[in-house]
Amino acid sequence: MEVKKTPKLASQFWPDFIRRKVRLIVLTQIIIALLFGLVLIYTASITESLLWIWFISFLLLPLQLAVGILILFSVTKPTKDLLGVIIKVTGEQPTLPLPNPNTTKNEQTGFRDALQTIYELSASHDQDKPETDEKASIISDALDMTNCGFIAMDKNRRVIFANKTAPIHTDTNGEKAIDLIFNGSDTLNAWLDACAQESVHDEHVWTRIPDHLPNEEGRRFFDVIASYHKDSATETVLTLIDRTGSYVVDEENLDFISFAAHELRGPITVIKGYLDVLEDELANVLTDDQPELFHRLVVSSNRLSGYIDNILNTSRYDRRHLKMNLSEDTVAAIYDTISDDMKLRAGAQNRLLSVAFPNDLPTIAADRASIGEVLGNLIDNAIKYSNEGGIIKVIAKVDGDFVDISVEDNGIGMPESVVSQLFQKFYRSHRSRETVAGSGIGLYISRAIVESHGGKISVRSEDGHGSTFTVSLPIYATVADKLKAGDNSNEGLINEGNGWIKNHSMYRS
């Protein structure tokens, strides 16, 4: 069993040392005397007439011990003096008398110089100290006056410095904790985990990071710049720029967007509802191209309704209100819920939709409506960015603990430079701005939804040759325990997985 030792101080060294050495001298002297005595007895060198020698030897033993110890003290005197001075320099509580360098003996032996040097070094050390303290306090005061937050963390991710502006609270253990609610899997801890494994120096920037949940008082928004220097005393330094002023307006806009989107659902309900009813009732009345035109109405209203869902989910996600209810489901059953609509959309735009899922695919943990929305978005994109008559393939396969669902088109594809920005909000490639209508939130919210399942979304694309989007979702059996523990919400999954969205739980470093 490993026993944790507390580090010893320099001032503790001397008493221990001298005790051990005295003990050593006494023991060795006694042992030598005893051995000598035994040899004499054994060889019968001592006769009764020589008993007086025995007595004298016995009486000499204490004298010998005393002399030995005196020699020890005298020999170790310079060491003791040096240690006394060094203890003073270290700033510990002095346990040894401070030696006087100016004794005649010290002057004669030249030891005075040695002691003098340490005293001088110590004096200059003492002079430096107040200056450093003063500098530190000036810097700390100055940092308190800025409206930027500064946080320094040690290698154990403990907060060792934070200025006034920094979003910090002290937890019940008296430890300082950072109040920042990161979005998605891109958290400070995730980044530090990655740094610890593969970086010596690194830097990372997050924008729009709030310190409190919506509706909490004094909510601030920061742009966070983190610098990492492996094994430095302040391994991680966070600079937080308070951008509440500009971001709060965005938040209010999000509330407005959410309200407006909900309002739009009223008319959409009526349009979709009557289209559905009239499709049957007018089946025998419509002629020529009218059924096709009717289809277009249905497709358009479904797409409109899909966009509204995207907008609502995006605003929920941005306000950290997006929540999934995951349950055991099959890819085929999820696809079934959007199948008719997708067929209609592909057909109306002259695309061939080929959907094939293997029968033995394991079940996945999914929020049916949300994954339906993701697949709808991907197929919608495939339709948009492919050519008339093109084939869109939807397939699924097992990959480790995940089921990969891929949507493949052989359309216009995209260059690599575009791929990295694809999942950003409102991102639209240069080309798509010119040729294809869209809002740029479909992929953003799709990634958010997939990651909140503990899954991944990725893309492979070749300019001019089409793209394949792949959604990887956890096989139900691999996460069933976590889900049951978390009452089927995504929280259990997420905390363990990518740390994506922790609804109503704060980031604590």
Added chain:
Amino acid sequence: MAIKTILCIEDDRFIGEMYVRSLKKAGYEVDWVVDGNDGLITARNKQYDVILLDVMLPERRGTEILDALRGGKEDLIPKTHVVVLTNFQQDDESRISMEKHADAYLIKAEITPKKLISVIEKLEDNSITP
């Protein structure tokens, strides 16, 4: 128990008329009220097989109506199915509390009259209880 009578509590005229039209065509007897107070009174005065309940209602919200009917010690409408229909997705708390007292919780924009009828038929199938 075959479902025959339906109470629709819905303040949007177009949506209300749309549901009533389709449900009547499908052979159900439908009463329709537009505000929350009337909704609660009607639901207590007559026994319906199904209540279609909107949430954002004038006078009294759908959540309050459901709470008044089923939130107390005694279920005042033990033989009635309640289908909540809303376009405003609630925060989790009120959604869960509504789901607890309702047989279905649906987003109107995703439910066409045809789908609504199939949901009601499903309730009928499920209600063969001892």
